[in-house]
Amino acid sequence: MTNVRSNWGPTLAPLMVVAGLVVLVVSAARSSSIPARPTMPAAVTSDISSIVAQVDQLFADQWREAKIEPALPADELALFRRLSLVLHGTAPSLEEIRRFETDYGSDRIARWTAEMLADRRFANYFTRRFSRFLVGAEEGQVLVFRRDRFWAWMSDQLHANRPYDEIVRAMISERGLWTDKPEVNFVAAVVNEGVVDHNKLAGRTARAFLGQRIDCAECHNHPFANWKQSQFEGLAACYGELNISPVGVEDNQVDKTVAPYRLQDRVTLNDRDVVPAVPYHEEWMPSEGTTRARLAAWVTHPANRRFDRAIVNRVWGLMFGKPWIQPVDDLPDPGDEHPVPTDLLDVLGADFRVHGCDLKRLITVIAASRPFRLSSQHPSFETGENVELIEQVWGAFPISRLRPEQVIGAMLQASSIKTLDHNSHWTMRAIRFFKELDFVKEYGDLGDEELTERAGTIPQALLRMNSEFAAEWSKSTIFSAAGRIAGMAPNDESCLDNCFLICLTRHPTAEERATLIPQLEGTKGDDRAYVVEDLFWTLFNSPEFCWGH
Numbered sequence: 001m002t003n004v005r006s007n008w009g010p011t012l013a014p015l016m017v018v019a020g021l022v023v024l025v026v027s028a029a030r031s032s033s034i035p036a037r038p039t040m041p042a043a044v045t046s047d048i049s050s051i052v053a054q055v056d057q058l059f060a061d062q063w064r065e066a067k068i069e070p071a072l073p074a075d076e077l078a079l080f081r082r083l084s085l086v087l088h089g090t091a092p093s094l095e096e097i098r099r100f101e102t103d104y105g106s107d108r109i110a111r112w113t114a115e116m117l118a119d120r121r122f123a124n125y126f127t128r129r130f131s132r133f134l135v136g137a138e139e140g141q142v143l144v145f146r147r148d149r150f151w152a153w154m155s156d157q158l159h160a161n162r163p164y165d166e167i168v169r170a171m172i173s174e175r176g177l178w179t180d181k182p183e184v185n186f187v188a189a190v191v192n193e194g195v196v197d198h199n200k201l202a203g204r205t206a207r208a209f210l211g212q213r214i215d216c217a218e219c220h221n222h223p224f225a226n227w228k229q230s231q232f233e234g235l236a237a238c239y240g241e242l243n244i245s246p247v248g249v250e251d252n253q254v255d256k257t258v259a260p261y262r263l264q265d266r267v268t269l270n271d272r273d274v275v276p277a278v279p280y281h282e283e284w285m286p287s288e289g290t291t292r293a294r295l296a297a298w299v300t301h302p303a304n305r306r307f308d309r310a311i312v313n314r315v316w317g318l319m320f321g322k323p324w325i326q327p328v329d330d331l332p333d334p335g336d337e338h339p340v341p342t343d344l345l346d347v348l349g350a351d352f353r354v355h356g357c358d359l360k361r362l363i364t365v366i367a368a369s370r371p372f373r374l375s376s377q378h379p380s381f382e383t384g385e386n387v388e389l390i391e392q393v394w395g396a397f398p399i400s401r402l403r404p405e406q407v408i409g410a411m412l413q414a415s416s417i418k419t420l421d422h423n424s425h426w427t428m429r430a431i432r433f434f435k436e437l438d439f440v441k442e443y444g445d446l447g448d449e450e451l452t453e454r455a456g457t458i459p460q461a462l463l464r465m466n467s468e469f470a471a472e473w474s475k476s477t478i479f480s481a482a483g484r485i486a487g488m489a490p491n492d493e494s495c496l497d498n499c500f501l502i503c504l505t506r507h508p509t510a511e512e513r514a515t516l517i518p519q520l521e522g523t524k525g526d527d528r529a530y531v532v533e534d535l536f537w538t539l540f541n542s543p544e545f546c547w548g549h
Contacts, residue, residue, distance in 0.1 A: 048365050051351045056370045058344055062393050068386060071396035074375040077101075078549070079109055081505035083367060085402065085548055086319050087116045089125035090409030093419040094481065094502045113367045117360045120422050123159035127151050128405070129318055130158075132450055133208045133329070134171070135189040144244055145188045146178045153182035164311060164357040165300035168209055172296035173289075177248035184249040191244055198261075202236035209299050211310030211331035214279070219266065225333060227279065234277030237261035238295040251290040300357075305334050308349030312362065316348075317451045319366050321400025321548050328451045372397065376549040400548045403450065404443035407546050408436050408469065414502050414536070415473040417481050439469055464541050474536035476529035486532040492520040499532060503539035 063070050074082070080100050084092040092100070100112065116122055128151070135150060157167050171186035178188045190197040190204070203215040216222055217232035240261030243252040260273040276291045278284075284301040285294050300307055309331060317323030324344055325331050331345070339346035352362050366372055371394045378396040380386050390396055402410070412432050413420055420428060443460055464470055476483040481502055489495035496516055500508045508516065519531050539545055 048361065048368060051348075051365050052368045054347055055344065055365070058342060058347065059369075059371050059394065061342075063395060066389055066393045066395075068380075068390055068393065068395050070370075071375040071378040071390075073373055074397065075506070076109060077506055078375070079373060080112065082372075082397070082548065083109075083113060083116055084505075085406055085410070087113075087125065087363070088119065088121040088409075089128070089403075089406050090121075090413045090420075091503075091505055093413055093416065094498065095418050097501050097505060109373070110364075110368060113364055117363065120155075120159060123155040124151075126158050126318075127155040129450075130154060133314070134186055134204075136204075137445065138189075140189050141191060141193075144178060144191045144194075145185055146182065147185070149179055149182040150185035158359065161358065161360050164352075164359050165307070166357075168300055168307075169293075169296040172205070172299065173293040175249050175251065181248065187239070187242060187249055188244070194244060196239065196242050196244060198236040198239045198242070199232075201239045201242075202232060205295075205299065206235065207329035209310060210304075210306040211313055211329055212306065212333070213327075213330040231277070231279035233263065233274045235279060235295075236263075237274040237276040238278070238291045240274075240276060241291055251292060302353060305339060305346065305349060306331070308353050308357075309334060309345040311357075311359075312345050312348045312352060315359070315362055316344075316366060319363065319372065320398055321451075322398055323451055326451075397549065402546050402548055404440040404445060405436055406548075407443065407464070408439035410545065411469060411473045411540060412436075414540070415480050415482075417484055417502075435469070439463075442467070461541075464546065470537055470540045474533050474540060476533045482532045482536050483529060486529040492517050495520055495528075495532065496535070499535045499539065503536060504542070504544055 059070075077097070077100070080097070081091055084090060084096075100108070103112075105111065131147070131151060131154065134154075135145075135147065140147065154167075167183075170183040174181050174183045176184055178185050187196070187201060190200045199215075199218050203213075203218070206212045206214045212225075212227075214222065214225075214227040214232055214235070217227040217229050218236075219229070221228050241251040243250045261276065262271050262273050264270070265272050276295075278295065278298050281298075281301075281303070284303060285298040288294075289297075298304070310329075313323045313325055313328055313331060317328050334340075334343075334346070339350050341347065348362065348365065351365065352358065355361050374395075374397045376397040376399050378390055380390055381396070391398065409432075412435065416428075418424075420432060422429070442463055444457070473480075474482055476486050478484075478487075482499075485495055485498045485502070489498055493513075496508055496513065500506060500512075516535070519535075520528065523531055
């Protein structure tokens with residue numbers, strides 16, 4: 001018997017490994033944890049028509065006063081690509097484009113906006129964008145900061161459309177471990193060598209949630225605004241109780257007594273105590289709770305217009321490629337007056353607040369507004385007349401350089417006929433994750449300054465032209481989009497059409513057809529595959545591919 005067992009052992013071992021893998025794959029395939037793709041709503045029932053009309057009227061008045069005619073409405077395929085880049089960080093797949101083209105129902109753009117917002121790709125992508133201003137782009141200290149846990153938590157909040165004010169209150173005031181309570185990573189991100197940087201936290205709170213740069217008041221009174229050094233110190237003192245321990249983020253209170261926040265005076269070099277305080281409207285700050293919880297309530301107070309204006313300006317910037325007011329985190333102080341009915345941030349901010357700080361609604365309203373649906377082309381751009389004025393009054397959709405993850409995301413999506421999302425095979429998702437990291441590292445990343453104006457660089461252009469990325473994802477194989485189009489398109493016209501749709505989300509013009517169809521005529525097999533590869537490479541390197549428009 002002993003010999004029989006020893007003989008079967010080497011034979012059974014590989015079989016058991018294979019069987020185990022099969023079980024894992026089947027389990028993964030049947031796993032109920034993979035969410036299904038959202039279904040297309042039959043009709044849009046949201047009550048946004050009134051606020052959209054209000055926004056459109058603001059721009060109509062602005063254009064009339066400037067005496068300019070806005071651009072024509074954008075082609076719906078261009079709008080479809082624009083929405084996909086903004087909400088999912090990638091161009092739409094050929095599979096999605098074909099569905100969109102055969103959707104003849106009313107309110108097509110509105111319904112597809114709703115579907116994109118319900119798709120998990122929206123929550124995942126906006127989490128990456130939000131994280132830049134919430135926890136920065138620095139690596140942080142791995143022992144007390146878990147970016148991956150923060151991403152997963154934030155994505156869940158956005159997918160569930162949790163009210164934004166609740167999300168912010170949790171980030172500022174929650175306690176616990178960075179793994180069990182991922183929202184505490186907002187404060188853990190500024191911990192260095194076990195020491196909490198209260199000043200950095202105060203500056204980030206004002207920038208991220210109020211759209212105010214008060215950082216310079218750390219050392220002196222603000223030279224242009226009304227921020228005083230004492231106000232900054234009071235705000236930093238609101239995080240004075242914060243303590244990092246083996247059990248995570250805590251508030252260092254003894255018998256409910258607030259521990260003094262002590263700092264060194266920059267002039268006398270003597271230590272002095274600072275009382276936690278907010279820079280304006282102290283009455284919005286509750287008297288009970290930890291100072292962090294009280295600060296969170298003050299930041300998100302319904303009367304705090306700065307909170308609403310800051311997130312509206314931020315979301316506007318993410319959707320248009322540039323914020324309504326630049327820099328995005330240095331808005332003019334709106335003062336204590338009532339909202340101004342002709343101020344875009346006040347108009348959208350009031351609607352945002354009245355509807356429960358609903359981020360998806362805010363995005364839906366902006367996506368339905370006339371400025372978002374304008375073409376990026378304007379007749380004046382051909383003549384050079386009034387170009388600056390048209391850009392100043394948003395008379396055409398602004399053209400902006402795509403972010404690096406959008407460029408590589410669009411390249412990866414173009415390599416597949418089918419949609420790459422959470423339903424894709426895990427190997428494809430893993431490849432996408434690591435390729436994106438590599439590309440962003442080489443392409444360059446502006447970090448939390450992503451909404452500042454920037455120019456393209458020669459190394460970036462060379463990366464698209466000569467790197468392995470463009471070559472790899474345009475290669476014609478039996479599994480790639482290029483290979484399948486080359487082998488399966490019924491004729492030259494269809495082949496060229498599919499190449500343009502999958503790379504640029506549009507059909508080729510008559511001039512492009514006249515130039516490119518002869519390249520495909522009479523080709524078969526490998527020769528045809530090489531032509532399609534060249535087409536993909538050319539379109540990847542066209543200015544149109546790497547710009548939002």
